[in-house]
Structure formats: structure tokens, C-alpha cells
């Protein structure tokens with residue numbers, strides 16, 4: 001496959017070309033990765049930018065249902081929407097493809113939508129790089145909004161928030177005034193907290209849960225990236241398609257404010273630096289993973305355990321052998 005014809009087709013917004021390119025980026029084959037890298041370099045000048053929205057929430061909270069309803073609303077407004085997933089537990093990968101395709105049945109038939117299931121990779125680092133490349137490819141293909149979904153299991157939120165312009169946290173209505181054990185660190189990442197399932201019997205509870213979170217958000221330290229009133233908590237119903245327009249309105253308001261105040265650009269620049277740093281670390285660790293390095297490590301290990309070499313000297317020697 002010629003990368004120049006593939007890049008032309010991506011720029012024209014052809015979904016099959018985009019899917020093919022993402023497959024190249026996700027491949028473990030060196031020649032595929034080289035093609036992907038070439039392709040990304042060619043597409044870098046497209047100048048297209050999407051709004052990247054990260055979405056996290058525990059299993060069953062309604063992420064897929066929300067993406068379907070929200071995505072349909074956006075395509076209904078003439079926007080092109082791409083959906084990517086970051087799934088840290090490759091155990092789920094096989095099932096999540098089918099599960100999400102069926103849950104997002106309407107959206108997956110929409111011609112202005114592109115849905116890509118998560119790559120089945122065991123390292124979060126690997127998943128992050130591939131998702132980053134997939135986002136860049138979707139942008140070049142002219143998608144207006146890229147939704148990046150992740151299951152809330154800790155580390156993956158950090159990855160997603162480092163890949164997005166806006167970070168949404170989806171929560172379920174909770175009984176009583178307990179705050180569902182949502183980790184403070186995750187709450188601090190959220191730009192908008194959406195209490196989903198605000199419908200039927202759950203509506204009143206959802207309203208109360210929303211008030212609790214609004215209160216909790218006000219107690220957090222003010223962030224420089226927020227205008228007055230943010231981060232905020234709102235109720236939505238993905239099933240009944242309630243509150244989605246309002247949520248979108250808030251997202252656009254926040255985005256505009258951040259763009260006007262130079263925060264959008266500064267955030268993307270900081271993210272680029274973050275990923276550069278991660279790539280360097282990743283590549284350095286990969287050098288320890290070669291047969292030669294492992295053999296040398298083993299040899300030095302024996303020296304260290306026999307007390308013939310101290311750990312610091314041994315480390316120095318090992319690092320000296322890496323090229």
C-alpha cells in the first residue's frame with residue numbers, strides 16, 4: 001500500500017483508508033509502524049484540529065450509551081464524530097468490540113461517524129502511543145470531534161486526560177450522600193462531571209448526587225484553566241437523550257474560553273512535552289529488554305549478589321553497555 005495514496009484518501013475523509021492507517025499504527029510489525037510514521041509525517045501539515053473529548057467512567061455507568069446518544073446529536077448538527085477507546089485491560093478487548101458496536105448501533109451506521117474499538121495491547125504505554133496516532137489520523141481525516149473513551153480504573157484516566165482537550169467524568173446516581181469513592185485525583189482531572197441515568201426512578205437521586213458533586217468541586221483548588229463556574233456537575237440521561245444539548249453547550253463555552261485565553265494551545269504544547277518525555281523513557285526501558293542487555297544484567301546480578309560489585313557500580317557498568 002502506497003502511503004501517499006493512503007494519505008490522499010484520508011484527507012478526503014475516507015473511512016476505510018482511516019481504518020487501514022490506524023491498523024498500521026497499531027501493528028507490531030516494524031514495516032507497518034514505519035509506514036504509519038511516514039503517513040503521520042505527511043498528514044501533519046493538514047492543519048486540521050478536532051475537539052478531543054476524553055470520557056471516563058466505571059463499567060456500566062453508561063459510557064457507550066452516552067457516546068451513542070451524544071454522537072448522534074453531534075452528527076445531527078452536521079458534525080463528524082470519531083470514537084476511540086483506551087482499554088487498559090486487554091482481557092476486555094474481544095468482548096468490548098462486539099459490545100460497543102451493538103450498543104452504538106445507530107452511531108455505527110451513521111456516515112459521519114467513525115468508531116474504532118480499542119487496540120488489544122497489554123501495556124498502557126503502547127496503547128497510549130497508538131491512541132495518540134489514531135487521534136492524529138482522525139484529525140487529518142477531518143473529524144470535528146474525537147471522543148476517547150476509557151473505563152475508570154485509575155491509570156488510564158491520566159493517559160486519556162493527557163490526550164484530550166476536555167475531560168468528562170460520567171457517574172451514576174448514588175444513594176445517600178456518599179461520593180461513590182471517586183478518587184480525588186480523578187475528580188481533579190474532570191472539566192465536567194455528568195451524572196448519567198437522570199431518568200425515571202433514578203431522577204431524584206441523580207439530582208441529589210449532582211448537587212453533592214457540585215459541592216465537592218467547589219472545594220477543590222481553583223485551576224488556571226477554568227473560567228468562573230468550572231469544573232461543573234450536570235445531570236444527563238443517555239437513554240432519554242436529556243441534558244445532552246446543555247452539556248454540549250457547556251463544552252463549547254469552555255472550549256471557546258480556553259481558546260480565547262491561550263489555554264487550549266498551552267495545554268496541547270504541555271501534552272506534546274509530556275508525550276516526548278514518555279517516549280524517551282519508554283525507549284530507554286526498551287533498551288533494557290534486548291537479549292544482550294538481559295544477559296549482561298544477569299551476569300552483573302551474580303556479581304552483585306556475591307558481594308563482588310556494589311549495586312551502583314553494577315548499574316553504571318550496565319548502562320555503559322547500552323547503546
Ligand SMILES: Nc1nc2c(ncn2[C@@H]2O[C@H](COP(=O)(O)OP(=O)(O)OP(=O)(O)O)[C@@H](O)[C@H]2O)c(=O)[nH]1
Nearest residue numbers: 058059060061062063064065196197237238239240
Ligand atoms: N436508566 C438509564 N440507564 C442507562 C442510561 N445509560 C445507560 N444505561 C444503562 O446502563 C447499562 C450500561 O450501559 P453502557 O452504556 O453499556 O455502560 P458502559 O459504561 O459503556 O459500560 P462498560 O462498557 O461495561 O464499561 C445498560 O443497561 C444501559 O441501558 C441512562 O441514561 N438511563
Ligand SMILES: [Mg+2]
Nearest residue numbers: 063064065100
Ligand atoms: Mg461500554
